[in-house]
Structure formats: structure tokens, C-alpha cells
Amino acid sequence: MRVATNAYTNAMLNQFNVLVSRQNNLQSQVSTGLRIQTPADDPTAMQNTLSYLANQSTQAQYSANIGTLQTRATSVDSVLQSLQTISSRAGEIATSAGGATTSQSDLTNYADEINSLINQVVNAANTKDPSTGKYLFGGTASGAAPFTTTTDASGNVTAVTYNGNSTVNQAQIGAGMTASADVPGANTGSTGARGLITDSQSGADFLNHLITLRNDLNAGNATAVTNTDSANLQKDENNIAYQVANNGVLQNKLTAAAAFVTSNSQNLSQMISNTSSADLMNTMVQLSQTQTSYQAALQSGSKIMSLSLLNYLPA
């Protein structure tokens, strides 16, 4: 075929363009580690990658939520520990006071100790979440302190009012999975999370039971202490034990969810890598092939271009 002189230059320019653009593309793949960077590089892979990335970010959020709940569960746990101590001390007092040999002055001393326990329980039940500053045991009506007390002239608590409600906030800890570390202070209904201090399902009513115990002690009514108050306090102790166990179950659930999230994240990273990452070895081989082609094109081009009949004609 006859070849026009400028066909060389045109063809060479075209080849150079193709090779340089291929080199540029491969070089960018090597330096970013990504096979696709724009939607046009591979529309389907781009769509999948965006979806994986969103999912990965959601997993990170689950992980953060789990962390938040774990912190809160720990705060709840420490309150439960102190309530357990108080509850067992109150039980001991009820047992000791029920003995036939106890004098009225001993009973009055016990009543004073119960007064102090009542205040400790109110303080514990009004604990705030250190991270959000909201009350831990007010349910979702956490604006005001959940437990307020009425006191008599000598400063002793005569009645307790619960200002919260019995619902709790849920947080997302996995796809379609929510959990709550909140415990309502009281639940007088028959459904929902059991109340910390007052709970109609278990018959617990810790503060009122303590108040009755104190009143009975002051009144020297050892019979009531033995017959009624001890049994009532046992219900409270059981309820607190239930809450401790429940907290343990929650912590286990959170640990399991965290492990699931971690494994999901790793899988997603792998999927993101599979869809969007450049195969470095392959890319480097292609890059070096392209560089060789480019060199060959430059060399052959410069040789052909320098050839001309003019070089051989006499001056």
C-alpha cells in the first residue's frame, strides 16, 4: 500500500496518545491502589463499591452504638452493685430486728440506718449517664430527677414519687437488631422492661418497702417486720438480682453483636478490595508492557521519520 508521508506522523501521534493515556491510567491505578475511581471506569463495580462503603460505614456506626450501650450498661451495673449491697444490708436488719430479744433502742438504731439506706437508694436511682448527662433510670422522661422524696420535720423520707415513665430508648446494634441499656426506675404495668425500684411483675417496691420497714421498726412492730417486711425485701432483692442478670445478658449480647460487626466489616473491606482495588502485580506487568510498547514506538518512529530519499540524493 502506498503510504503518504504525513501518515507516519499521524499514526505515530495516535499511537503515542493511546499509549500515554494507557500508561497514565495504569500509573494512577498503581499510585491509588484503585482499579476504579470514577463511575465510568466500571459502573457496576462503582455501584457495588458505594453500597459496600455505605454498609461499612453503617457497621462502624453499629460499633459506636454498641460502645455507647456498653458504657451505659457498665454505669447501670455499678448502680446495681450498690443496690445489691443496700438490699442485703436491709435484709439483714429485717432479720435481726425480727428477733425476740431486740430492744426498742436497737430497733430505733436500725430505723436510723434504714433512713440512711433510703437516701442511698434515692441517690443511686437518680444517677446520671456520664456520657449524656441524662438520668439513667427515668425511662424516656429523663428531663427531671426520676425520684423525688417527701420528708417529715426531722428530714426523714416519708414518701417517694416516680417522675419517669416505663419506656426505654432503643439503639441500633445490627441490621434489624436493636438493644437498650436503659432500665426504667419503675414499671407498674404488666409489660415492658422491668422497673429498677418498683416493678409490679415481681412485686418489688424497694423504697416504699424500706419506708414501711423503718416505720415498723420505729413503732416496735417486730411481728410486721418478720412477717411482712422481710418477705417484701426478698422480692426487692430478687428484682435487683434479675436486673444484674439481665445486665449480664445485655453485655453478652453486645459483645456478640460487636464481634458480628467486626466480622461484617472485615468481609466488606474484602469485598470493597475485590471490586475496586487494583491487582498490583497484574497492573505493574501491564504498566511495564505499555512502557515497552511506548519505547518501541518512540524508537521505531524516530528511525522511520529520519529516513528519506533526500538523505541519498546528491547535493
Add this chain to the structure above:
Amino acid sequence: MLGLFGTLNLAARSLQTQMTGVEVTGQNLANVNTTGYSRQRVQIATSPDMATSIGPEGTGANAVDIQQIVSNLLNNQIQSQGSTSGYWNAQQTALQSAQNGLNEFLNGSGATASTSTTSSTTTDTGLSGQLTSLFNAFSSLAAAPSMSTQQAVVGAAQQVATSFNQISTQLGNVKTSLNASLTANVNSANTLLTDIASLNQQITVAQFSGGNANDLTDQREQDLENLSQLTSITTSTGTNGAVNVNIGGNQFVSGNSVSDTLQTYDPGNGSLLVQTSVGSVPVTLTGGSMQGTIDARDGTLATMQSHIDSLAANLIGAVDAIHNGGYNSAGGTGTNFFIGSSAATISVNAALVNNPALIQISSSATATGDSSLALQMSQLATTTQTGLNNQTFGDYYGTTVAGLGGALASANTQVTDQTAVTNMLQTQRGSISGVNTDEEMTNLMSFQRAYEASAQLVTTINTLMGDTLAMKTS
């Protein structure tokens, strides 16, 4: 018998003929790099012979014609492929702008050492990640309602709104610049039509007076090819050599005059189209960069704009439907979270921006610590929306991105293929019409030698004439 003077004449004609050959070779060499130039050949024919008693005797040679070596078939193919090239180039440019406007790219911070290494560094730059961040912020707010999580939600929502606004503005800018480029194309086309008509005029005049208008024909061919890049044309050549140009069934160049020109018009939606100047008849374009621009603008770009708008509208609707019925920590209710109705107008309610504590995430006026609505809003991330073809927000956006990516990828492939076809046709045409310097140098030498030989003939005749005169004087 020619005799001495006849032979001298023959030699002189031969000198002229060979000189013409040298001149044409010079013209070819000078135009070796001229775009659209077709090489020329001098046509040399023997002069009419002379009857003599011993038979016909030759009278030398004449340069009878300077011919252009062209292939009309290839020229037509290049014209029609030019329309296809122009179409896809315009699409590619438009869609690249749209892709930049969308700003959805992947970032990676370095090569992974092997394929088994996870690339946790991959991030995306656009709306996709920001939407997820917003839903995540709602999730945080549900888990731990506090001032800081409320602020985080408002911050993430503002980011989403800003991105929507930016994408909408960018796509609007792309549309404006596509309209501008359509107008520029129409102006170029009108200039080319005028040039073609004027070249028709010169060519018919040159041919009427018996000449060849080789170089003018080249120029006109070049103009037709440039016009083909802008839009698909059909041409017909008249008996006088003038080329008539027809676009979309309308005659624009008739003989030596421009019978009509193109102009843009706004059909009412701000998307310019093309019509004839005479009678304002809408012109149906079928190829070239004008139609490529129109198709990209009214096709992929318009689809994208409408998808982004419905994404924004559905997000506003879904979030507000939940938020509006909720209560803030002071018991207030009934305000919207997002304001606006489209990607261009979406914004976060200014009251919430000023005071994030006004976010309404409680399901009851009395339970002000409730965050159940924040949980609901975070779960919108995985809720399919009937207004979005039953896809989630993220999936719908992903489909939109992939739609644009697919259109651009296809345009890129077409441009690459079309470039290869065009290059091949150009090379083929070059092999017929292009100048080869080696060939021209060889021709030059052959004309030079022939010229030298004819000059030698003159010298010989001169010597013979001298000899003849010397016969008388001696």
C-alpha cells in the same frame, strides 16, 4: 517532417511540459502537511502527430491536465463517520462534565501490597457517603440523645443539603454550557455553509472557463467534513460542479447561495434546539456534535437531574414525615427538619441550625427523653421508598451514579472505536490522495532528467542550425 525549427519547437514544448511537472511536484511537496490536500498529477499526452510520406511522425508531448487524485467514496465515508465521531465526542465531553458535577469518585491512599490485603483506605467523595453519615448521625442520636449528637445530626444534614445544592448547581451549569456549545456549533455551521456556497461560486466560475479548481475543491471538501462533524449532512453535486447541502431534509446551500441558515430556539424549557431561519421550521438533526450535545443534555443529564431531584424530594418527605410528628425536649412539635422540595432548594430548617436542641425525636409530648423517632429516621437508610422505584436512598443514588457511569463508559468506547475507524479511513485516503515525499523526489528527478534531455535537444538543434548557416558562409 518537422525540420529544424519544428524540432526546436518540440524541444521548447518539452521543456515547458517537464517544467510543469516540476511545478506540480513542487506544489505537492509544499502541501505535504496541508490538511485535506489531495496530491496532483500532471497529465502528459503526446502532441498530435503529423502525416508524412513514411507514416505519422510525432510532435512531442504536451501537459494537458493537472489532475487531483481523490476517492469520492472515501470522502463520503469520512464525512459520514465524521458525524458519528462528532456525536460521540460531544456526548463524551458533556457526560464527563456531568460526572465531575456529581463529584462521586473513589479515593485510595496507596497501593495495597497484595490482593489479599484489605483496602480499608478506600473512601468516596460524594453524596453517597454523606447520606450514610446522616443516617448514622440519627443512629448515634437514638443511642445517646445529647447536645453533641444533636449537633452532629444537624451538621451531617447540612452537608447532605449542601451537596444536593452543589450537584444541582453543577448540573445546571453543565446544561448552560451545553446550550452555549450548541449555539457556538450553530454559528460555526452557518459560517461553513457560507464558505461552501462561496467556494461553489468560485469553483463553477473556474470550471466554466475550462479550468480545474483542484485546490478549491479540497477546501470545500474540508469544509464539508467540518460541517459533518457538527451535524449529519446529505450532499448532491450539480452539473456545474456546485455542491448542494441538505440538513435534516432542509436545503441550506443551493448552488452558489446559502438558501437558509440554522438558528437555536428555546422550546420553553430552557433546552435550546435548532430550527431554520426561514420559516422557523424545527430541524431534525441526526448526528454530529449538535445532536450529541442535545442527546446528552436531554437524555442522561436530564435523567440524572430528575433522579437527584426525586432523591432530595423523597428524603425531605421521609425525614419530615417522621420529624414533623415528633416532640423536642421542650415538648414543641410540628416543625420540619428539611425545608425545600428539590435538590436545588433542600436545606436544613434554620431554626434547627441555630438550636439543634429543637430536633423532634420524641414520640410523646411528655416523654421528652424519648429518641425513638431518631431511631426511625436512622432506619430510613434501609427502608425502600415507593417514590424511588422501591429502592433505598443509597441504592437509588447508586443506580443513578451507575447510569451516568454506564452512559459515559459507552461514550468513551464509542469515541475510541470511532477514532480507530476515522484513523483507518484517513490512512486509506492518505494512501490515495496523500503526498509522499520520496515519491515526489523521484518524480522530481525524472522531470529534471527529462528537462535536461530536452535542453540537450535544444543545444543539438542549435549546433545543427549553426552547421547549416556555416554551409553558406564557408
